[in-house]
Amino acid sequence: MVDRELRISIGELDKRASLWDRSLAYVLDVFIMLLVIFLPFHYSFKLINNRTPFFETLWLTPLIIFYFAITEKEFGSSLGKMILNLKIKSLKGELKPWQALLRNLTKFSPVLLLIDTINCFLNKDNQRFSEVWAGTKVIKE
Amino acid sequence: MKRSLKIISILIGFGLVSFALAVIVPALQTGLPGKPKVAKINIEGVIRSSGSNGLFSSGINSEKVLNKLEKAQEDKEVGAILLRINSPGGGAVASKEIAEKVKLIEKPVLARIVSQGTSGAYWIASAADKIMADPLSLVGSIGVTSSYLEFSGLFEKYGIEYVRLTSGKYKDIGSQYRNLTEREREILMSKIMKVDEVFKEEVKDNRGLNESQIKEINSSKFYLGIEAKGIDLVDVTGARDETEEMLKETLNVSEIKYKEYEESYSLFDLLFSTFKMDGFKAISRIPKFY
Numbered sequence: 130m131v132d133r134e135l136r137i138s139i140g141e142l143d144k145r146a147s148l149w150d151r152s153l154a155y156v157l158d159v160f161i162m163l164l165v166i167f168l169p170f171h172y173s174f175k176l177i178n179n180r181t182p183f184f185e186t187l188w189l190t191p192l193i194i195f196y197f198a199i200t201e202k203e204f205g206s207s208l209g210k211m212i213l214n215l216k217i218k219s220l221k222g223e224l225k226p227w228q229a230l231l232r233n234l235t236k237f238s239p240v241l242l243l244i245d246t247i248n249c250f251l252n253k254d255n256q257r258f259s260e261v262w263a264g265t266k267v268i269k270e
Numbered sequence: 271m272k273r274s275l276k277i278i279s280i281l282i283g284f285g286l287v288s289f290a291l292a293v294i295v296p297a298l299q300t301g302l303p304g305k306p307k308v309a310k311i312n313i314e315g316v317i318r319s320s321g322s323n324g325l326f327s328s329g330i331n332s333e334k335v336l337n338k339l340e341k342a343q344e345d346k347e348v349g350a351i352l353l354r355i356n357s358p359g360g361g362a363v364a365s366k367e368i369a370e371k372v373k374l375i376e377k378p379v380l381a382r383i384v385s386q387g388t389s390g391a392y393w394i395a396s397a398a399d400k401i402m403a404d405p406l407s408l409v410g411s412i413g414v415t416s417s418y419l420e421f422s423g424l425f426e427k428y429g430i431e432y433v434r435l436t437s438g439k440y441k442d443i444g445s446q447y448r449n450l451t452e453r454e455r456e457i458l459m460s461k462i463m464k465v466d467e468v469f470k471e472e473v474k475d476n477r478g479l480n481e482s483q484i485k486e487i488n489s490s491k492f493y494l495g496i497e498a499k500g501i502d503l504v505d506v507t508g509a510r511d512e513t514e515e516m517l518k519e520t521l522n523v524s525e526i527k528y529k530e531y532e533e534s535y536s537l538f539d540l541l542f543s544t545f546k547m548d549g550f551k552a553i554s555r556i557p558k559f560y
Contacts, residue, residue, distance in 0.1 A: 173292035
């Protein structure tokens with residue numbers, strides 16, 4: 130009984146991440162991805178094929194999802210979130226790989242991500258739809 | 271492993287995967303190496319010399335065909351070339367230069383005559399390693415013709431006079447404003463016969479025709495594909511499926527993948543090609559193979 134009450138009280142202590150922090154973290158992640166994913170691809174492609182990649186950039190989409198999924202599973206937050214002291218919290222115990230993957234699936238399309246984000250304005254924990262489905266939320270440490 | 275080291279490892283890993291994708295993606299788009307493709311080059315409509323057609327005009331520009339043949343020759347992905355021919359022929363020089371280029375190609379070249387491959391178009395086909403024609407296609411017509419409209423009677427009727435000022439007596443030979451003299455006709459005919467001689471000699475060499483076959487084609491008549499096969503003007507009769515089978519055999523592959531080279535048009539082509547259409551070029555003294 131005591132344990133249960135304790136857990137509830139810890140849960141209440143979680144500070145939800147503000148939309149501003151989350152947006153800034155996303156911009157930082159985009160910048161990191163630009164440096165480690167897009168630029169190496171762009172310049173190597175140009176060097177090898179003597180032309181600028183255009184539609185070929187779509188092949189990088191899985192890497193965007195994996196960047197978020199791997200860093201969040203491994204460190205509890207992506208690098209952008211890490212800088213702003215944000216953390217992913219699983220509502221089902223420890224964060225599992227499928228949760229890390231599911232909460233980032235909509236990031237392959239800006240339109241889907243935008244639709245997904247609408248829920249942040251409606252949800253008390255600022256959760257996106259995919260975060261609700263994955264059972265995760267972003268908190269400020 | 272220390273956290274910072276882990277982060278750096280992951281970032282380097284992503285960088286390496288990106289680099290690998292830059293190498294792999296073009297190969298995935300064009301097919302894996304080791305499976306040669308067939309460069310498909312269309313020769314459709316009247317064959318013209320460079321600069322005589324553009325985006326909106328009909329026919330085929332020999333310069334563009336030559337460029338495509340060069341690309342196909344240099345392209346490491348390409349194992350064979352398919353010339354898809356549907357043309358009544360065209361200019362002597364334009365046809366000759368394409369045929370000469372085809373002969374220089376070091377890869378197997380297959381010519382497929384779709385519904386018409388006559389005159390200059392046949393000259394080009396004859397330079398290929400194999401000719402396949404639809405049984406009902408029109409093939410042959412190996413000869414030269416040059417024609418133009420002559421308006422002197424019309425001018426006379428309306429009282430229009432052609433004022434002739436030339437430095438030499440044959441300078442305006444073939445002018446549509448006056449009748450040809452007998453001597454002029456002889457001169458023009460001798461040029462036509464000379465081109466005809468070169469044309470027939472080339473076809474004879476390209477196809478290895480014997481004397482009786484030469485005699486047959488001397489009349490410059492056209493044949494149906496099935497008839498042309500009987501006198502060795504084509505190697506095989508068939509359509510698309512048969513062509514693919516032949517290409518599969520040539521390249522020793524189970525599936526044929528084509529590669530086409532896009533034509534590029536300059537702004538000049540775009541703006542002025544409409545003024546270069548057939549109607550504006552009805553009168554010409556250059557022998558044609560129609």
